[in-house]
Amino acid sequence: MQLGAYSFGDTQLNPDGTHRSTAEAVRNLFDAIVHADRVGLDYFGVGEHHTVSMPASSPGAMIAAAAAATDRIILGSAASIISTDDPVRVFQQFAVADAISGGGRVEITAGRGSSVETFPLFGFDLRDYDRLYAEKLDLLMTINGSTAEDVTWSGSVRPTLDNLAVVPRPVGGRLPIWIATGGNASSSARAGQLGLPISYGIIGGEPHRFAPLVELYRRSAAQAGHTGDNIKVSVATFGLIAPTKEEALERFYPGWRNLNIEMGRLRGWAAPDKRQFDIQAEAPGAYFVGDPDEVAERIVQLHGHLGHVRHFLQADHGGLPQEYLLESIALLATEVKPRVERLLAAK
Amino acid sequence: MVSTIGILGAGRVGTAIGRAALGAGYAVNIAGSGAGADIELLVDIVVPGARAMSARDAVADADLVIVAVPLHKFRTISPGMLAGKIVIDTMNYWEPIDGRLDEFERDARTSSEIIRDYFPEARVVKTLNHIGYHELETDGLPAGHEERRAIAVAGDDDAAVAVAMQLIERFGYDAIYSGPLQTGTAFQPGTAIFGGRHSADELRAQLALASGQRPLSGAQLA
Numbered sequence: 028m029q030l031g032a033y034s035f036g037d038t039q040l041n042p043d044g045t046h047r048s049t050a051e052a053v054r055n056l057f058d059a060i061v062h063a064d065r066v067g068l069d070y071f072g073v074g075e076h077h078t079v080s081m082p083a084s085s086p087g088a089m090i091a092a093a094a095a096a097t098d099r100i101i102l103g104s105a106a107s108i109i110s111t112d113d114p115v116r117v118f119q120q121f122a123v124a125d126a127i128s129g130g131g132r133v134e135i136t137a138g139r140g141s142s143v144e145t146f147p148l149f150g151f152d153l154r155d156y157d158r159l160y161a162e163k164l165d166l167l168m169t170i171n172g173s174t175a176e177d178v179t180w181s182g183s184v185r186p187t188l189d190n191l192a193v194v195p196r197p198v199g200g201r202l203p204i205w206i207a208t209g210g211n212a213s214s215s216a217r218a219g220q221l222g223l224p225i226s227y228g229i230i231g232g233e234p235h236r237f238a239p240l241v242e243l244y245r246r247s248a249a250q251a252g253h254t255g256d257n258i259k260v261s262v263a264t265f266g267l268i269a270p271t272k273e274e275a276l277e278r279f280y281p282g283w284r285n286l287n288i289e290m291g292r293l294r295g296w297a298a299p300d301k302r303q304f305d306i307q308a309e310a311p312g313a314y315f316v317g318d319p320d321e322v323a324e325r326i327v328q329l330h331g332h333l334g335h336v337r338h339f340l341q342a343d344h345g346g347l348p349q350e351y352l353l354e355s356i357a358l359l360a361t362e363v364k365p366r367v368e369r370l371l372a373a374k
Numbered sequence: 375m376v377s378t379i380g381i382l383g384a385g386r387v388g389t390a391i392g393r394a395a396l397g398a399g400y401a402v403n404i405a406g407s408g409a410g411a412d413i414e415l416l417v418d419i420v421v422p423g424a425r426a427m428s429a430r431d432a433v434a435d436a437d438l439v440i441v442a443v444p445l446h447k448f449r450t451i452s453p454g455m456l457a458g459k460i461v462i463d464t465m466n467y468w469e470p471i472d473g474r475l476d477e478f479e480r481d482a483r484t485s486s487e488i489i490r491d492y493f494p495e496a497r498v499v500k501t502l503n504h505i506g507y508h509e510l511e512t513d514g515l516p517a518g519h520e521e522r523r524a525i526a527v528a529g530d531d532d533a534a535v536a537v538a539m540q541l542i543e544r545f546g547y548d549a550i551y552s553g554p555l556q557t558g559t560a561f562q563p564g565t566a567i568f569g570g571r572h573s574a575d576e577l578r579a580q581l582a583l584a585s586g587q588r589p590l591s592g593a594q595l596a
Contacts, residue, residue: 143473153473154446211386212420213406213413232508243419250415294470295563297570 028330028371030364031070031339032063032356033105033263036083040285040346049082055349056083057092062353064097068360070339072105072136072263077144080289081344087120094128102128105263105339106138106207106226110159111145113185114167115193121202122195130198136226137164138207142294159184164206168221171201205261215240219247219258226261227333233311234264235332259336262329265307266315266340267351268322268358275316276308278351283314285345315340319358323366330371376537377401380436382429382451384413384421387464388442390507392421394514398544401425403432407443407450430455438537440464440502441489446475448489457495460534462541464502465489468563486528486558499529499538500558501549504568514546524548524577526567528558548574552581560584 038052060071071093073086083089086104093102102124107117117135125133139160146153162182169180170193181187205226208214218225225244227237241260248258265283269275280301287299307314315322315338326338340359343352379395381388384406392402402424406413410427417426425432429451433439438460441451445465467478467485478485486500502510505525515522525547529535535551542549552560560581561567567580 142471146473156473209386212384212389212416216416231506233512236508236511239420239422243416246415246419291569295468295565296568297566300571303571 028326028335028367029069029101029261029337029339030326030359030367031068031072031101031337032059032359033072033074033339033341034059034083034343034352035074035076035081035341037282037343037345037347037352038080038082039349046079049079052082053089055352056089057096059343059349059352059356060089060093060100060102061096063356063360064093064100066357066360067364068100068356069364070101070103070337072103072339074105074341075108075140075145077148080286080346087117087124090133091120091124091127094124094133097128097132099132101132101134103134103203103205104136106136106140106205106228108140108145109137109163109167110139110156111149111151112163114163114170115188118167118170118193118202119195122197125197125199125202126195133197134203134205135167136205136207137167138228155184164221167204168223171197171204174200210237210240212240212243215244216247219244219249219253220251222248222251222253222257224257224259224261226263227335228263229313230265231307231313234262234313234329235311237262238332241333241335260333261337261339262333262335263339263341264313264315265342266322266355267342267347268317268319268340268355268363269351270318270358272317272321275318278347278355279308279314279316279342280304282343282345282347287345289345319362319366322359323363323370326363326367327370327374331374376437376541378403378436378438379541380432380434380439381405381424381442382432382439383442383444384416384426385442385444387507388440389417389420390510391440391442391464391502392417392424394511394545395541396421396423397511398541398546400544403427403436405429405432407447433459438462438541439496445472445478445485448492451493453493453495456493459496460531460537461493461496461498462502462538463489463498463500466503466563466568470563484556484559484562486555490530490555497529497531497534498555499527499531499534500555501525501527501538501542503558504561504565504570505547506569510545516546517543517548522546522548522573524550524572524574526550526552526558526561526577526581528552528555528561530554548577550574550577550581553585557581557585 036052039047090102176192206218267279378401381404414426490498539549
């Protein structure tokens with residue numbers, strides 16, 4: 028199983044609680060990706076986000092830079108909000124990064140985004156939410172699936188492409204494209220029908236309860252005649268690894284609390300509740316926060332339910348000190364990974 | 375006595391309520407936006423035991439209807455279909471998540487009052503809107519348990535409210551009546567109740583605060 032990290036960028040906080048610069052957050056994210064490659068992590072995902080606290084607004088630019096500075100790690104968006112972007116541009120940015128990487132290390136994960144900031148930012152109407160996503164995903168797949176540079180496509184959300192070149196082509200012919208979903212059942216069915224790999228973002232509840240969604244995904248794929256390597260599942264959750272469980276909780280909780288205070292203010296929900304955190308931070312909750320033994324065991328346990336091929340963790344939010352992020356990434360690659368392999372082999 | 379529940383909406387909320395209802399011993403009909411066959415595989419796997427139907431069929435023999443469609447799509451439900459039915463409105467006008475909807479933004483009524491007025495012959499109750507859909511299935515506890523959570527219920531029709539409260543209790547939560555539908559304003563997005571975790575006493579205190587009263591003491595509550 029591949030292990031990885033993902034981030035939306037995490038703007039550091041001053042002692043008085045105000046944000047430091049978003050440029051520093053972007054630089055920290057870049058450093059974390061390079062570090063992840065050095066310590067042998069399999070995957071790093073950059074999630075498109077457009078807030079001061081989480082400023083990784085341009086995954087394509089970040090991944091192109093990281094492609095030049097890394098050797099082995101797989102780089103992807105987690106996710107690209109394609110509803111409000113131009114799929115031609117998204118494809119080109121990732122194909123450029125793919126070329127720089129030498130080929131075969133760059134992926135796109137296409138999503139809708141859990142928040143709606145991009146609609147006013149890029150001038151789209153929320154009433155078109157479903158149509159924008161469906162058509163733009165279709166265009167992205169059309170470009171990626173094309174055997175030639177010239178692409179023809181028409182739809183209602185973007186001008187027609189009539190035999191126009193979209194370059195560069197990926198080194199390997201195509202880029203892996205994943206579908207991101209937060210657990211809506213019809214999204215799982217659709218990803219299966221399209222024959223695309225699926226990436227579940229599980230931000231709460233009990234992740235093993237996604238098992239029926241995975242079954243729906245696999246059966247929808249089989250019904251549509253899609254089999255083979257492209258039918259696979261990845262899972263993204265919160266998580267942080269430290270030498271001990273106690274340290275992991277101490278490091279992760281303040282950022283979680285900061286994030287939830289901010290989100291509560293923006294999104295109108297109640298103040299964060301430590302009881303909720305404590306439940307989520309223990310099996311079978313959704314936060315993989317602990318020492319290498321516990322996190323490895325929990326990933327393998329979840330694998331028994333979902334059969335996922337990749338598990339990746341977001342540790343940095345709410346101003347997590349960068350050194351804790353880097354240590355978590357190192358422990359994930361060097362301590363959790365061999366344990367996961369050992370446990371899976373023993374099954 | 376409610377035995378069959380019809381759920382309109384097969385998204386995250388509708389399917390989670392469907393599973394909770396099956397677990398509590400109810401029969402469940404569930405409908406998406408189209409024909410029952412469109413969501414048959416989905417329902418078989420995700421809400422096993424429920425019946426996939428069209429919206430019209432799902433509500434026809436239901437003793438209680440749960441509306442869990444995206445709020446901006448509520449007008450796709452024909453009002454006549456719900457005439458005489460007890461209807462739980464689980465929806466929220468949640469602008470930061472779902473975007474701005476002018477019809478709710480400009481209206482002085484709460485979202486559930488707008489729903490009630492759209493379904494004039496239905497007996498609308500507001501509840502199940504302030505607890506996370508994935509918590510609903512996992513956090514239910516037997517009556518009397520010291521960690522049992524509470525869920526608020528608002529409605530104008532006493533008998534309909536009583537039916538909804540019984541459902542909440544069977545799901546494993548203390549049901550707390552807040553008053554007429556308009557009092558649902560106390561547990562909409564942006565309130566201290568929305569998305570929080572409350573015991574019955576804590577929830578009563580929050581509702582009392584929201585209504586401008588002094589919170590009742592424990593003795594008064596008992």
